[in-house]
Amino acid sequence: MNDLLEVDGIETVFRTERGEVTSVDGVSFRLKAGETLGIVGESGCGKSVTSLSIMRLLGKTGSIRKGEIRLNGRNITGLAESAMRQIRGSEVSMIFQDPMTSLNPVFTIGSQLVESIMLHLNVKGKAARNHAVDMLRKVGISRPEEIMDEYPHKLSGGMRQRVMIAIALSCEPKLLIADEPTTALDVTIQAQILDLMKKLREETGTAIMLITHDLGVVAEMADRVIVMYAGQVVEEADVFTLFDKPLHPYTTGLMGSIPHLDGDDEETLASIPGTVPPLQNMPSGCRFHTRCPLATEKCSAEAPPLLELAEGHRVRCWVAQGDSEAASPIPVSSAKGVTT
């Protein structure tokens, strides 16, 4: 059986005034139906561009230069824009970080919901409206009939994100891409939205690609996690392995950077020194070596491949790979782009 989503060595580039910039560099992963995949990393690591590449929302300057994206076994990388429009919203939909700006302020909640329902589900008039009201009820909005006629500015941030989720799920997509869905929300509202996403996931079996910088949210939601750094996947594992036994120094560094609520007080946090290198000026060798406490000479000279060190646990690090050489690592294809 095919995976729901297969991303194979995609490379996404943007044209800028100062030349071309590669913001996603050879990213590959799989997503099964019903699975939740977390993509973690800091700003500029390419996690959002990866998701926008899948939706092909790259604007005029961006394009996928290499690699392949398959949805249900069908290659969608070269699809025409009109065909992509059929996929967006019906097969794959997306919710964004900022619920304040992703709703149109001059249309009512109802008309924005009904629009996407009529466009994709081939229902009209009263039936579409009823479906919209049902969706609002499903995402936990009380008084859905009244909210249908409200404008977005009347709603709080949490309510707007619920509406966004209602719109995204109204056409029963197979895949929901959630790009920092709770980052703009308060803690208690974040808990409500995560709760809602879990409930809807159980009911609909939608696969979720959850993009976030918050390791807490990932630990709460994801089945599998990809850690990205400077446009590349540096580690991939199931959520328990990743938190129990992280192998990449960047992952370990990220985990050491979060102050823990339970347990003893930390005197100093294990921060990662330096900053993320700019895309135009990537260091040679391993992209993390300039900030890595374990870096050796090899790391600054040669770029490490992404190797599977244990089942389902892939790591891009010379040091980690050296540690478990006895485990005879299986090289993962597609690290350099796919030629099928």
Added chain:
Amino acid sequence: MIEFEEMPMAAVRPDTADTLLRLDGLTTYYPIRKGLLGRVKGHVKAVDGVSLDIREGETLGLVGESGCGKSTIGRTILRLEQSTGGQITYRGEDITRYSISKMRPLRTEMQMIFQDPFSSLNPWMRVRDILKEPMLAHGKATAATAEAEVDRLLDAVGIPRSYKDRYAHEFSGGQRQRIGIARALSLNPKFIVCDEPVSALDVSIQAQVLNLLKQLQKDLGLTYLFIAHGLGAVKYISTRIAVMYLGKVVEIGTKEDIFRNPKHPYTKVLLNAYPVPNPHLRGREKIVVQGDVPSPANPPSGCRFHTRCPFAQELCRQEEPPLAAASDGHAAACHFTF
């Protein structure tokens, strides 16, 4: 000028010798104006009767969700907003109604670090000038001595001296926040209001800046009011913590009190709702409160949290609970806690 009725003072607290700053029943209301004549139709009660002490050398963490008034408290202390009632006492002096000129010398002692390192630095100025300006304006340095001071400040916050001719846009977010910290330090302050200083930064950079703030406090004997919504950062840096909800302090205590032994249901909810970076704990019992924070223009009667509190009783709807302290200073405003 609208006069507000005097807030009842909280139980008289002894001024301990090390109290640097003291708030008594502080209120900051913003008028809501409506109609052609702009008549005042009500007030947004951003800060509504807050009493607390900040002791010399400590970090008081102030947590709460957006709109709870935590930033307004910080801004009101520094007189960036005018209080509408209550009292602000700094080193035993009532500074609540100080004029601008009388406030001026105090400004060297009280500084602020802002949330957004992208908008709080002037894009037209070089780093060197950003740091020099406050020193020259307050006569803390002369044109001749300022240069050496700039170097000292850059060293303190870990920015290479060679960068001082650069403009703010040439720096990353974390570096900009370091420059913001250097600017706040340029006048040798005693007290710094840190208003969400790390929430705009990446995780790995947050840790760097938190470590820096902690180190500087140790080296320079600074006192911080650390305002944040992220509990992790607050726990890491604070000595004591005050939890706010809708303009009021609902619980205050030491870091251990708040994290190990929270008393107020809202504090419990906040701690519980915080996503823990440990997948083994994802099945834990959760209290998810329903609904949104009510509007501070029209706060609920009685206990302000009663509309969302899982334990609310009839009494909570009618009577506002006082912030009652136990003997150890751990205080919570809840009818059913103590």
